[in-house]
Structure formats: structure tokens, C-alpha cells
Amino acid sequence: MSLVRVEIPYHLRTLAGVRGEIALDVAGAVSIQSVLDALEAEYPMLEGTIRDHGTLRRRDFLRFFVCGDDWSHEPTDKPLPEVIATGKETLLIIGAIAGGD
């Protein structure tokens, strides 16, 4: 079991009723997919808000950042770096700065 730190956008923190980073116990290999599985298991109200129901595709206006790199287009089952898996660095889930009104 790994303790992974995740930061999610403000509106999702509000929806989930959390403040700051979220620490998650992740079973098995640590990947974006397994982290999201653990996140949604702990906070079911987040299902469908980061990735689509069914297809599990990342929503268009969200991005995954790992140690300063954009992992949004990486395979979601690709193992995350050791610093993420050990909780030394935070997996960032970021909402696009996409204008709007």
C-alpha cells in the first residue's frame, strides 16, 4: 500500500468537502488510473468529474501533472515515478485556464 498525495481543482475540493491536498492509500502499482480509482472510492461524488463514466477518458479541460511534466496524454496505467508513489511529490490534477464567463 502506498500513500499518495493528490491535489485537485478548487471546485472539486468543494464538491468533495476537502481542503488542501488529499492523501490516498493506493493498492498495487501506482499509476494515474489506480490513484483515480482510490480517489473515487474515497470520494464517490468525484466519479465522472475527472474522467468520464464508462469510457474513463480524462475530461477535456483537466490535465495531469507529474514532477513538472504533463502526463495528460500518457497511458493511464503507466507507473508513476517513485517520488509520487512514496508521497514525496504531489500528483497535480489541474483545470485548464480556458477563459469562459
Next chain:
Amino acid sequence: MSKVRLLVGTRKGAFVMTADGKRDKWKISGPHFAGWEIYHMKGSKVNPDRIYASQTSGWFGQVMQRSDDGGKTWEAVGNKFVYEGETGTHQWYDGTPHPWEFKRVWHLEPSLTEAETVYAGAEDAALFVSKDSGQNWTELRGLRGHGTGPKWQPGAGGMCLHTVILDPKDPERMFIAISAAGAFRTDDGGATWKPINKGLHSQYIPDPTAEVGHCVHHIAMHEARPGVLFMQKHWDVMRSDDAGENWTEVSGNLPTDFGFVIDVHAHEPETLYVVPIKSDSEHFPMEGALRVFRSRTGGNEWEALTKGLPQKDCYVNVLRDAMSVDRMDECGVYFGTTGGQVYVSPDGGESWNAVAEHLPAVLSVEVQTLA
């Protein structure tokens, strides 16, 4: 009946407003779900403290909320909307086939008899039902599957199922409306559906009298006469006296018959309200004057209601779900604008007061009349 509760959905959150029977002093709570679009909120008639809300975002998709204490606290419920069976295609803006894609819930309609049952009208157009207070949703697939689905196409606001009307005298009968497909009716609880668009004339589509393809903006019904329907179409105000089988135009002397909202007085089934909008190119009132028009003859003869409403320099819109009427002895009429104003008339439209003037753009207004 001693008080009213107004449920206002806006581009940036939800507001719950309460007043006593005089409807002159309002307590406003909110924004709930600040920063999110709230397309619609509606309370159950079986349990008025149960309120459902559709919370959406271009970033985070669809969230559904339910309150069991009249809007004081909320709980996120199920947001999984999956089209049943083969997804199929509808027409895209350019006329090519385009697969159905769920985007958001436009309208929520709680059952008239079961507090746990609620219907959701979605974009891309489909009707869903939950029988466990919003936790799980199932598509009533007979609507998309009855045959005309491939001919439906989106209006400017998307291909949305925005109107759901339950027949209070026949639990098997429902009416829905879709932009831009038209109106549909089921007589068997949603298993099968038929288009009910005969008499509609839409000159902006290839066949102006086609079975489907009409941009219906809203439909209203008085619960005492469920066979009589009133429609604000893209252009034209329409009326049906046979549950949608045939429609006739009742625009009459309206200065323009483009608009979005339409509603019926709570106690006078032949008294209607619309807010004429200049045109489909200019979505604001004519001459900068915000006027509600009332007909006391079921259409055709309309009078402008202006007392208390801005009569110059007003260029707001009133969107399709943003009008409602209460059931107080003297019927109250409510509407919200894209400029963030919410107006109430406690005297059936004779005079108007602003409940709020600086909200985000108002998407929907529903009122509950409470004991």
C-alpha cells in the same frame, strides 16, 4: 398556504429565496454550489423539502444534488447518465450523422406521486428516470428509439430535452419537448412515444411542417386541464386542445412572437404569460422595454404588463425555464433574466417587484407554495 420558496438556478450557483404570503420581503440564501452552472432545481410535490438540482460545469461535467431539508443542506447523488443500447446518431449542425453524447441535465421533474422518482431531461436529448431519489439513472430508451431520432438536430443551445410535463390525471402520460426536434408524448409511462407537432410551422427548416425538427422552446399546462397545452416555439405561440395532436397559433397581437418562456395562471386555465423577445438574432426585449404579456383568453388577445419592470435601456433575455407561478390565493408570477434580476408579481402580473437585481445570469426559476 402561507409561504413560498423560490428556487433560482444561475450561471454561477443556486439561490433559495423565501417569503411569506405577501411576497414583499425575501430572505435569500446562496450561492449554493458557487461557481457552477445550475441549470434547474425543482422540489417534489409529495415531499416539498426534497429538492433536486442539476449542477454542471464545462470542466467537470454533470453533478446531481439532492436536498431533503428544503435547500439548507445538499448531498451529491448519482451522476451516471448512460444511453441505453446502441447509442445511435442524430443530425449535426451540418446535417451529417453525429453520435449521441451526454453533456448535461437541463430539466428535473419530480414524480407527482412518488417522492423517490424523478425524471431528468438531458442534452444530447434523452429522458432519464431515477426511482431511488437520484442515486441511479436509467434512460427511457423508447423516446430516442421510436424512429425519428436520426432526424433530430441541435438548436443554438444544443440538442436539449428541456421540458418534461407529467399528466396529473393520467400517470402513464407525459409530454416532453426537445430543441430542435419538437414535442413528444407517451401514453404508456415512457415505453413508447409519438411526435406531436401537427400544426407547427417552422419556416427555417427544409420542410416547415415536418413531423420533427421544430425548435420548441417551452410548453406549459394547467393541471386541471392536462389536455390543453400552450407552447412558445422559436417563433409562434401555439395552443393544443387535444393533448398535442393538433396545434393552432395564438400569437395574435403580440408585438413579436419569438420568446422562450410560457406559463399558465395557477387558478385561471385560460390566462397565459409570455415574455416576447425581439428576434432569434437579437435576444432581448423590443425597444429596450421589459414587458410580460398576458392573455386572459387562452391566447390571441394579449396585454402588456409593465408596472415595476424597466421600460428603457433593458437588453436582457428570459430563458425557457426561468418563469414560474405559485398557488397562493392571488397567483404570483416569477421570472428571472440573463441580467441577474428576479422579478415577482404577487398580483397575477399587475405589478412587479425585484426580488434580486444583481445575480449571475438566471437559467431557471421554480416556485414552491408551502403550507
